[in-house]
Amino acid sequence: METNIQTPGKGAYTGSSKNALDASERLNKQIFIEEQKSIFKNIWVPVCHESELPEPYDFRTSSIGNDNVLICRAPDGKINALLNVCPHRAMLIERRPRGSFLEGQASGNPKRITCMFHAWQFDMRGNCVYVAREKEGYQDRFCKDDAGLRRLRCSVNFGGFVWVNMNDQPVATLEEWVGDAFLSLEGHINSTPLEVVHYRKEFIDTGLKARLLKMSDSVGAHSKQSLFNFGHFMTEDSKPGADTNEKKNSFPTPNAMQSIRVNLFPGFSFHLDGPTLNVSTVTPVNGNRLMIEHKSLAPQGERETERNTRSQFYNANFGPFRAMEQHETKAEKQNEEKKQALANHLLHEWSRWMDEHPDGESRLSELATRRSKNAILDKDEDLIGPKVVVIGASHAGIAFADRLRKNGFTGKIAVFDRQVGGPMERPPLSKGFLLGGGETVESKSLLRQKKWYKTNKVRLNTQTSVQAIDTERKTVTVNNGDMVNYDMLVIACGAIPRELPATVGMGNSFTLRQPADANAIRQAANNADSVIIIGGGYIGLEVAASLRKKGIAVTVIEAASRILARVASQPLADHLVQLHRDNGVTVLTDIGVDKINKEDGRFDSVILSNGEKIKADMLITGIGVFPDSKLASDAGIETQRADGGAILVDDMMRTSDGDVYAIGDVAIRRDQALAVESVHNAQETASIAAAAITKTDAPTIQTPWFWSDQYDTKLQSVGIVPVQDEEVYQVVRPSKRDHGISFWSYKGSELVAVEVVNDPATYMEARQCLDTNRSPDPNQISSLSYSPIDSGGGRSQ
């Protein structure tokens, strides 16, 4: 009798109320979810044996936690593990338990992994080799090189088993994780190539923790028991008359008599018993149900008589129809001391992963530490200096990365964005993009061409959303579970369009912010004759102009007394209303929407506050945005309100956490009264943050500017019109250009903003005035013979 505890826990598993197993716990769905996330996403799982996919293009499917896994053999013989989910629309790709991609299928070409949803195809390494309508559908925004099945960490070892870890940066390599647990077994199972000869599964109604506890019952009184790191254990039984040092008594001979059992946490058992190697794996199905898969392996190519001998031994001792002794008989033989030691060992490990360890030990902390050493950003080996992570490939996010490099930053920059394809400019989305200008418009709308990211060593991670920020550990967690460390974090998430509650989930009802929104509107507009736009802001008016150009009847409904009530002067608003009416748009102001009707789940009509009903084929809501600040507020970073609002920043765009910056639409300075959502604001705040991080001179602050295209009219404005200030008045200045006009806003004799229609030269003059603090004479500005630049007037600071 021997107990060899190599890595004992610091304290006995006490069964405190926090850790004790009780009836309610077994049914606890939350524990199941946590186990999936904390344990199964991070451990090495033996998903199959290499003999189950003997030929190139053979595959096997499995699952780890909630993830579907595809294991396939490449033409070069290498076994790869891939996430069995198409990156296009997250469809499960391969549904068979086993097969071969060598032959073509009804929905797939030979030698290709094909998603039956949209026929995207992948090779045996997961590279995307075909995207249906790639050029027509995506132009330059996306190409198949950007796609690909997620490759999982995969290793073939310890008797030819295929091991997969869902975590790209696991807490340990496979060899480290297994440690010495396989030492007694390895020589036997590596001595000859094996194949799986028996397979079955069973379901048992218990939870994972309860099963761990139950495992401790299985150790016999005469077993040698060894405990290893990571919750693994090994037992070895001596059989009467067996000398396991003798080859004739050792596996793989059919007369083998030894019994060695290696159990890897949380329930992967490798049991060499007599002439058979029996492997069982655990897969939790829900909080109170486990699937146990049993496999038996034997040497490849052995004689039938030898195979039969093993088969009979297996069926008699491990098969589903074996005779099972009553547990009570065996239980009497248990050694309570060893049993308790094993129970402590297993439950301590479970607690480490679940962050419930009585001594505070945590595998997840180890994981974070390891990741901080091997973070994704470290792939840019030639870069030195701090690591900057940017959340959001928005105007602000990309402008920040650009400015950071231009300021001489030599560290690592990683940008995470949830969108598909390269980051695009937002302004064209409500303009030319909706008209379907094809490849040219979309290509020109890219914020940066692909080459830029490579040249500037900016690691762009699209389709990757950040799930959480940990400001203490200085990490962000992305949607594949990876944690990425940072020295400085920049939040550039932008804003989210407001929706009316009645339109949520309604067909043919849209908001506009992202390229996908614009695409959806464009497609719907192809089959629409009429549209209602709720909101007379710039987005609503630009969309109105674009759709009107397509010949669609457009009604704009604005609840305020005039359009652009928050952002433009009255004269400009009047000018634009007339422009839209001249182009056939119905503009309704000072009227609310009482009800939005749907039919068969799709938008049908609106009922106005005056009782009038207006039907249309589609509805677009443009009633403003709110800052996408949830990540920040969840992380304890100060926002305008406890429940959200913009992220509060200082003059250097620093948030309440000194290593976290916020820029663009998601941020607001503490002394700033009004949020400004514009490209200028994105660029300026990006430059300020970049200067702060690189400790270079702060950029010259420009007067805010803005532009809008509606029909053939170009509006350019500089300065912010204080629309609520009753002392502010406008002076109209005619233009030398056709259809040109400008509106100069003054407070007293001080120029505060200028709005220019179809007159770029006047816009430049106005901008120069405001940037240099000049205030042309308001009494003369309406005269074309008066030059605002030469006026020499000063502005108060």
Place this chain on the structure above:
Amino acid sequence: MTNESQANIEKSIEKIIYQAALALDDHNWDGWFELCDTDFSYSIMSFSPEINKNMTYFSGNKKELKGLMDMLPKHNTDHSPLHRHTSVYTVDVADDGKTADAVSSVTIYQNMLDGINSHIDSGESRLFVIGKYIDKFKITDGTPKFISRETKIDNRRLDKGSHWPL
């Protein structure tokens, strides 16, 4: 062999297959053994598409089966009764009338008695196993006896307590 005697043998074989089902349903092991020849062998087989292999889940001769049945009181078994629904598909009698083969469909239901919570589970009937009986018979004086039965099941999921002959 006349057509009439062949028809009689076929009827006898159908009858013995149904008798065997009833005996097994009733745990009447002795009654079942009486229907089997002394050289009787029994196996449970399955094909696994998962590993692309034919598998033997159980095999034994009459003596081994009897030993297994005698051990039943010591087994940690599920006491839920099984109910076999059998349809004889084909009976092929040899020309000399001394042997015959038969293929039957079998569907086995489990009427729950034991369970994690028998208070809730007991009384419910669940589909347990589907498959085929592939039987061979020895015929002596027009009376058939089983000389082998291969129970070829489609299930690869087999939970606890399913270790007696199906």
